[in-house]
Every structure is written in structure tokens, then in C-alpha cells.
Amino acid sequence: MIMCAATSSSNSNPFSFALRGLRDREGGDCGSYYSIPDLGDQRIDKLPYTIRVLLESAVRNCDEFQITKEDVEKIMGWEKTSLEQVEIPFKPSRVILQDFTGVPVLVDFASMRDAMLELGGNPDKINPMVPADLVIDHSVTANVVRSQNAIQANMELEFERNKERFAFLKWGSSAFHNMLIIPPGSGIVHQVNLEYLARVVFNRDGLLYPDSVLGTDSHTTMINGLGVVGWGVGGIDAEAAMLGQPMSMVLPGVVGFKLHGTLRDGVTATDLVLTVTQMLRKHGVVGKFVEFYGRGMEELALADRTTIANMAPEYGATVGFFLVDHITLEYLKMTGREDETVSTIEAYLRANKMFVDYNEPKIEPTYSSYIELDLGDVEPCISGPKRPHDRVTLKDMKTDWHACLENKIGFKSLNMGLLS
Incomplete structure (x- = not known):
């Protein structure tokens, strides 16, 4: 039907x-x-x-x-x-904003309503053309610490300092259609995006289509771990998308990153993401999409996937995408999505060949280039002293630390340039 x-x-x-x-x-x-x-x-x-x-x-x-x-x-x-x-x-399915960039966007929409009113039109017709979510999470300052009432005290200070701005946002939450404003104290934008805002598959007036998002934060890419294509843009690009304008982009190359094996005991998601970041920076992925696939995906919890996806700005890719599979669906249920909604998501993605079932035969996509990693080869490691991609295995830490002490001032140096 x-x-x-x-x-x-x-x-x-x-x-x-x-x-x-x-x-x-x-x-x-x-x-x-x-x-x-x-x-x-x-x-x-x-x-x-x-x-x-x-x-x-x-x-x-x-x-x-x-x-x-x-x-x-x-x-x-x-x-x-x-x-x-x-x-x-x-054309993305939606736009997500944080308050530093979201407030100016809301001001622009309010100004357009004033202009519409001056022209004798109906100002209520000025609304975002795609769903827009604004998460207020950049206003908090930790003035009170090491106290049982620290959260409450900091929240009260946050509301006092931002009273005028929050009043404007509260007006916008009821004045504009197609816009959801998440109040202070709900969590950081990426957490709220993963646990609450992400649809994976949209159902708008009976029409189903994949979730995709442009966000005004470089680490919008964290949502890629949930199988949602999204990346960070500037405020002007986000506002243009909200006004129904398509984003002009260069059709990107896609790097296929194949994972197999399992992580050894004691190896963490941080060890994995530092290894992946180093490999991708060496490979060169600036301006490209990275797509993770392979049987090793079955061994990665969604938290591990989002940790890797979140590092896309560090390894230079536009997105670090993980395919939707049964682990994705389990996470959606765990975070409160209705069983009927999850069932519809799976049915749609299977019908449109966007779902991965590791027990079914499938045609492997063609990629611009390929990287492969056995998860069993990942070792415990650290990064630094200054850059996240300066990965050092724990077994080599002592040697590297002594070398940094003796190096001339630079990225791999602990020398602060102090005169003796």
C-alpha cells in the first residue's frame, strides 16, 4: 500500500x-x-x-x-x-545545532518572521523545511566542584547568566514548527543525538528514508557509529539546509576499512581508535568517506564504534561510517526505541539493501582504496605527548619518554624550552 x-x-x-x-x-x-x-x-x-x-x-x-x-x-x-x-x-534528512551556533540561526529565522510581517504576510509560515534539533550544552561553567549539590548549583548559575538567551530559546521552542529545542542539563549534543534524536530511518507522513544529518560541530561524526551518515558544517551551511537548499559537495572517494578477528583481553576501545587513527592518517583520507565493514564488526559494541567515528576529524575523513546491523538494532532498543519502530527500521534497510546480516551472502561493495586490520593485532597504547596520532605502545613507552626528554623542541618533545 x-x-x-x-x-x-x-x-x-x-x-x-x-x-x-x-x-x-x-x-x-x-x-x-x-x-x-x-x-x-x-x-x-x-x-x-x-x-x-x-x-x-x-x-x-x-x-x-x-x-x-x-x-x-x-x-x-x-x-x-x-x-x-x-x-x-x-539534502540531509535533518540538522542538529548546539547553542553557540543555534542561537544565531534562531535569530535569523525570527528576523525573517519580522520581515514577513512587514510585507503583510503570515509570519507563522517561516519555519525550517527539514527537522532541526538544537541542544543547549555549551553554556555550563563548573564554578562549584567537589560538592554534593555541584550539579544543581552550576545549573542555577547557568540559568542566571543566560536568562535572556534561554528565554528567547524557550519562545522559539513553541513558535517554530519542525524544530526541537533540548533544554540545558539534558546532556552533551552528541550523547543526546545518539540516544534520543537519531532516527536511523525517518518515517515522515508515511514516507520512509535514511536518517542523515549535518551538524554545527566537527564531532557530529560520532553519529556514524549508529549507521547514520552525518558530518560537521558551518552555521551558514546548516541554515541553508534548514531553508531547503541542497548542499553542494564533491562526490567523495570511499575508503573500505575491513575489520576481522577479535580484540585481546585488556585491549580497550581507546587502544583501537588510536591504532585506526594512525593507520588512516598514514593512508590519507582527507575529504573522503571511510566505511568500516567485515566480520570483525560483530565484535565491536556500539560504544566502540562511536568512539572510532568520533575521531574522524582527527584522521581527516568526512565520515567514519559503520553499517547498520543487529548490534545497531539492539542499541536502539536499549535506548528506548519502540519495538515497532526498530522493526520498521530493519524492514526498510533490508528492502533498500542498506542492512548487513553476517549470516547471509552479500556482494562486497567496491571501494576507492582498502585498508585491513586484524583486531587481534591491536596492542595497549598511549598517545602524545602533544598530538593524538603520535601513538606509542605501552611496551615502548619508557624508551619513547626518554627520547622525548632529549629531543629538540617540537611535537615529540617534552622540552619546554626553559633556560637553565
Whole structure:
């Protein structure tokens, strides 16, 4: 069954023939979606999963104006076009803001409402065109410490100092549609994004599509660990996306990072992420997507995945993406998502070939380049003294520390340049 909302939105879409109804395992109606396999192009089976998300967005939003059939063809021909540095438009599913960048955006929207009122129009029509979430988490200062009431005392000071700004935000939370404002004290933006805001699959008026996000924080990439394509942008880019403008981006190369084996006892996620960061910086991934895959994924808890994804700015990639699998679904249930919602997410991703089941045969995507890591080779390590990618194994720590003492002033030096 195809939902009415989806049908009406496809009137000018040349790919409306790919609109399909989706049913769950019990035969219940889940909604409708644009079926990527129904485009009937064999190249799709070899596309990296991140590129499939870009493709679905282009197909769903194709209007022959902002996004054209030629743009869709560029993405489907990714294996060749990614080498040519072609540009494509991308419309994210949502935008996430923190308060330092979110307040100016809200001011701009309020100003647009004033302008609409002066022109004799209805100011209530000025709203974000894509869902926007604003998490207030950059205002707290720890003035009170080592006290049982430290949290409460710091919160009271935070509200006192930011009273005017918070009053404006509270007004915005009720004035604007399609915008959710998370109040102070709820947690940091990335934690709230993972545990509460992320949809993995959107269900908007009966139309299903992959979650993707642009955020005004460089570490928005943490959400990649949940199988959501997202990265950090500037405030102007985020505001443009909220106004319905597609983001122009170079079709990226995708580095396939294959994981196998298991971590040894005593090896932590920090050891793993420092190893991965060093490998990716050596490989060179600036401006590229990194996609982690392989049977080793089964051994990584979602917390470990998000730790690696969060380091994307350090190893230089635009995203460090982990495919959606049963571990992702278990995390969604653990963080309070309804069973019906999780079931719909799985059904949609399976139907659109964006889900990984390690017990089923699958076609391995083609990547621009490949890296491989046996998790059993990861050793306990530390980083520094100054840069996160200066990884040193614990067994070599003493030797490295003495070398840093004797080195001339630089990155691998503990010498503070003090005169004797």
C-alpha cells in the first residue's frame, strides 16, 4: 500500500515509478519508500553503503530543478565519477545545532518572521523545511566542584547568566514548527543525538528514508557509529539546509576499512581508535568517506564504534561510517526505541539493501582504496605527548619518554624550552 503523502510528493519526481509500499514480517503496513533496487541498475549493488544514502536522497528529492536526473546518474556512476571530482547536491534528512551556533540561526529565522510581517504576510509560515534539533550544552561553567549539590548549583548559575538567551530559546521552542529545542542539563549534543534524536530511518507522513544529518560541530561524526551518515558544517551551511537548499559537495572517494578477528583481553576501545587513527592518517583520507565493514564488526559494541567515528576529524575523513546491523538494532532498543519502530527500521534497510546480516551472502561493495586490520593485532597504547596520532605502545613507552626528554623542541618533545 502506497501512502497518500508519498504519492502527492512524487508528482514531479521522474523516479516516482520506484515508489513502493513496505510491509513488516507480519504483513503490516509500514509506509512507502523509494526503492533503490527498483531503479534496475546493476551498479547499485557495488556502491558503498554511504553512497547509497546519497543516492536515495537524490532520487527522493529529484525535482529536475535543485536535483536533476543527471545528478542521480553521477552518483550511480560513483566508481568513475568520484575520480573526476564532480559536484553533486545533497539534502540531509535533518540538522542538529548546539547553542553557540543555534542561537544565531534562531535569530535569523525570527528576523525573517519580522520581515514577513512587514510585507503583510503570515509570519507563522517561516519555519525550517527539514527537522532541526538544537541542544543547549555549551553554556555550563563548573564554578562549584567537589560538592554534593555541584550539579544543581552550576545549573542555577547557568540559568542566571543566560536568562535572556534561554528565554528567547524557550519562545522559539513553541513558535517554530519542525524544530526541537533540548533544554540545558539534558546532556552533551552528541550523547543526546545518539540516544534520543537519531532516527536511523525517518518515517515522515508515511514516507520512509535514511536518517542523515549535518551538524554545527566537527564531532557530529560520532553519529556514524549508529549507521547514520552525518558530518560537521558551518552555521551558514546548516541554515541553508534548514531553508531547503541542497548542499553542494564533491562526490567523495570511499575508503573500505575491513575489520576481522577479535580484540585481546585488556585491549580497550581507546587502544583501537588510536591504532585506526594512525593507520588512516598514514593512508590519507582527507575529504573522503571511510566505511568500516567485515566480520570483525560483530565484535565491536556500539560504544566502540562511536568512539572510532568520533575521531574522524582527527584522521581527516568526512565520515567514519559503520553499517547498520543487529548490534545497531539492539542499541536502539536499549535506548528506548519502540519495538515497532526498530522493526520498521530493519524492514526498510533490508528492502533498500542498506542492512548487513553476517549470516547471509552479500556482494562486497567496491571501494576507492582498502585498508585491513586484524583486531587481534591491536596492542595497549598511549598517545602524545602533544598530538593524538603520535601513538606509542605501552611496551615502548619508557624508551619513547626518554627520547622525548632529549629531543629538540617540537611535537615529540617534552622540552619546554626553559633556560637553565
